[in-house]
Amino acid sequence: MSTQREINMAEALNEAMREEMRRDPTVILMGEDVGVLGGVYGVSKGLLDEFGPERVRDTPISEDGFVGAGIGAAITGLNPIVEIMYPDFLPCAMNQITNHMAKLRYMTGGQLTVPLTIRSAIIQGRGSGADHAQTLIPWFVQTPGLKVVVPSTPYDAKGLLKTAIRDKAPVMFFETAKLYLNKGPVPEDEYLIPFGKADIKREGTDLTIVAICNLVLEALEAAKELEKEGIKAEVVDPRTLVPLDKETIINSVKKTNRIVVVDNNPSACGVAAEIAAIVAEEAFDYLDGPIMRVATLQIPEPVAPPLIKLMLPNKEKIITAAKKLF
Amino acid sequence: MVKIIFMPRLDEEQEKGMVVEWLKAQGDFISQGEEIVEVMSEKVSFIIESPLKGTLHKIFVEVAEEVPIGTTIAIISEVEDSPDLLAKAIVEAEEQLKQLEIPIVATKIEEIEVTQKREVVEVKPERIKISPIAKRLAKEHGLDITKIEGTGPGVRIVKEDILRAIEQRRVIPAVPEEVERIRLTGVRKIIAERMTQSYQTAPHVTVMMEADASNMAKIRKEFEEKTRARLSYNAILIKAVTEALQAYKIFNSTIEGNEIRIHTNINVGLAVALEDSGLIVPVIPDADKKLLKELNTTIEDLVQKARQKKLLLSEVKGGTFTISNLGMYEIDGFTPILTPQQTAILGVGRIAKKPIVVDEDSIEIKPMMILSLSFDHRVVDGALAAQFLRHLKNTLETFTPVL
Structure with missing residues (x-):
């Protein structure tokens, strides 16, 4: 192999x-x-x-x-x-x-x-x-x-x-x-990944960042920056939203007590909203601060690059949200 | 006429009174002079009698509730009273109770606990910002979050603060775990206050002297043979003390400002331990004028009343000297604290047989007793206290009081 x-x-x-x-x-x-x-x-x-x-x-x-x-x-x-x-x-x-x-x-x-x-x-x-x-x-x-x-x-x-x-x-x-x-x-040998199994893309003890798609990479970049300031962030990639691996997210929150959820959708009734709600319901007693969401603004996407930057989640926005928990 | 029954003042230092028992129920018909309620100050109890014939219209303060003196505890109405006037009196009484700053329900531990309010930037100061996990950990470890400083965002108490508090508690095991909390009320509270006051204001010195109790035994034996009644050693002690006080009047005094007031009456208080760990000092007025027999019956009566908590206010007031006898508890000698307003107190130890060196260097076995005299050094000095004690010792060892 x-x-x-x-x-x-x-x-x-x-x-x-x-x-x-x-x-x-x-x-x-x-x-x-x-x-x-x-x-x-x-x-x-x-x-x-x-x-x-x-x-x-x-x-x-x-x-x-x-x-x-x-x-x-x-x-x-x-x-x-x-x-x-x-x-x-x-x-x-x-x-x-x-x-x-x-x-x-x-x-x-x-x-x-x-x-x-x-x-x-x-x-x-x-x-x-x-x-x-x-x-x-x-x-x-x-x-x-x-x-x-x-x-x-x-x-x-x-x-x-x-x-x-x-x-x-x-x-x-x-x-x-x-x-x-x-x-x-990517291995040359055949492999399958089961649905409903999140992947911890980076281990950490101080903060859980849940992100999907390309935002996983932004979260990893943010985690690198945060580590320079002594904050060890764990990055969880759910990989499938239906079915959702709640267990891995909850266990991570139980370990870190803090969570930032990053979503490439508007915050209203979005993916981050759902994960935040699950954490609030099932890991409330483990939280050491509010659940933070980093989602897109509730607007149609602009064309101008500076405005796009304002609208979409990115490394900087994840860092800002994370720091509010410390 | 609508008659209001107030919580009476039974004691000069009294601020609050407690209802011990309602002897009549709300709605009962009562005649003039009939006993309606037993109330209690911190020291004595008192039964309020109805000032008129009527109905116990309404009770405002329940049994075991403590209210400031002057608080309406009940209203008595007469047949001809107008409903309007009655209603008005009830409203006024209820308003008065509402305004009491002191909680009327007795033992609530939270209310006496000194809690330190955290300074948080919030509209409601009692709301403490704490994260869910911090709250849970605090609860699990029995930490009082009002005493923990939050270091999280917006001074929120976070997990780290709780972990630190747990760690600190581990580091300083000197703080003992609380097992039980007992609220300082009633007799206990007044003892605490008065003993503190006395200890802090009167510089005490205690001198001790051993006395031969053979004579006391002899007196007792004679008394018992003659009267067929048991004689308390306290009666003999009081008798001897009154003689010593007559010889050294300065010990029967009160210091007030720049004055020492020497009392003409000799009123001897006798400390009585109560079953529920309290202490009360009934007073034998004019003890010097009483025969031994009278002293004996007076003591018996007062001690019994004290233990039943039936002492009247008049029976605990006006003491000029106090005797505290711990002989029955096998105490040899001790350093009693002065009763406030008094110059001296005699502590009496047990009577124990001891080998005593007598004339010509021979040894005899004698029943001995240690007398401990605490005195206010502002009023008298050690030499005088020694003379007083020697006088007392000699009296006890030699006198033949009229039975």
Whole structure:
């Protein structure tokens, strides 16, 4: 086993799909520009060549249509992966996702299963405008029936995507475009990462920082800065929001007694809000200060870079929040 | 006429009184002069009689509640009283009770505990900012958070503060754990106050002398043969003390400012230990004018009343000299503290048989007793105290009091 190998997240995701498609002929891929172009970020590069147009299909710009097609294919025995270029386009297919994809298994008492994985790449903070900048993650966390995955490293991305493809439940898989070129160790041997298992990205004793997606990296940077001031922060990456590994978060808070939750969504009813509420309910007696949230401002994302910086969570904002607890 | 019953003043130093027992219930018909309630000052109890014929209309202060003197404790009404006047009297009494700063319900430990308020920047000063874990740890370790300084943001008490407090408590094990708290009330409180006052204001010296108690035994034997009644050694001691006081009048005095007032009456107080660890000093007035027999019955009566807490105010007032006898507790000698307003106190030890060197260097076994005289050095000096004590000793060893 060669654990020394480092690849980037786009390559890791490509490997995940390739391996699963080789393993299971029912695994197919559909989406805008996933075939000939190999994905706008090259995530599905080479898959058309290897598996052919039957299994790797370029779709028209019609999210509602091809998500519906994916659901139908899933119900009838395939294991489809549908790529929605950016989460901002998910609303086009919301009826299919919330009312069919999420619910059919339940509403038919398990007679139908929808083993569909929807992949989508967050491009928040890129200056592409407010309608190309959202994650909308909380929408799906709030839709029972869906599983929600939010990887931050190449290793996690590969292991989790393989689990998503094999899962019989519908999965929303959120990739972060700015992490695609980030390299990290990924073993060549096959591995899977189970859902509902958080990863402690850095050990610490004084403060717990919970973060998702690219904000895990901001949290790690913040932790490095804080250590210079004697504050040892633990960084917890939940990796999947549904199911959520409450235990790891609670245990971390029991150890550190302080928590900052970082979210790439607006604070209102967001991911951080939910985690904060869980901690307040289940670890209240272990808290040594208020639960701090670092989330996006409650505004549509601006285009001007200085304003984007004001709006989104970052290392500095995490540090500021952390210091309020000491 | 609406008649208001107040908590009476039974004692000069009294500030508060306690209801011991209601002898009549609310709504009872009562005739004039009938006993309605027993109240108690810190030293004595007293029964209030109804000043008129009427109904015990309302009781305001329950048994065991302590209120300042002058507080309305009940209202008695007559048949012809107007309801308006009655209602007004009730409202006034209730207002008065509400305004009492002193909590009327007796023993609440929190109220006597001296709590140090933390200075926190808050609208409500009683609200203490403390983190959940700090609060839990404080509770688990029995720490009083009002005594812990918060060092967290906004002076919040945080975990670290509690851990430090726990650590400090470990480092200084000299602070003993509290087992029980007893509120200082009633007799205990007055003893504490008076003993402190006396000890701090009167410079005491105690001199001791041993006396042969054979004569006392002889007196007792004669008395018992004649009267078929038991004679208390205290009666003999009081008798002898009055003789000594007549010879050395300065010991029967009170110092006040720049004056020493020598009293004409010799009123001897006798310290009586109470079962519940209290102490009371009934006074035998004009003890010098009483025969031994009279002294004996007076003592018996007073001691019994003291133990039953039935002493009247008049029976504990006006003492000019005190005797404290710890002989029955096998004490040899001790250094009694003066009763305030008095110049001397005699401490009496047990009578024990001892080998005593007598004439021509021979040894005899004799019943001996140590007399300890504490005196106020502002009034008299050691030599005079020695003379007084020698006089007392000689009296005890030789006198033949009229039975």
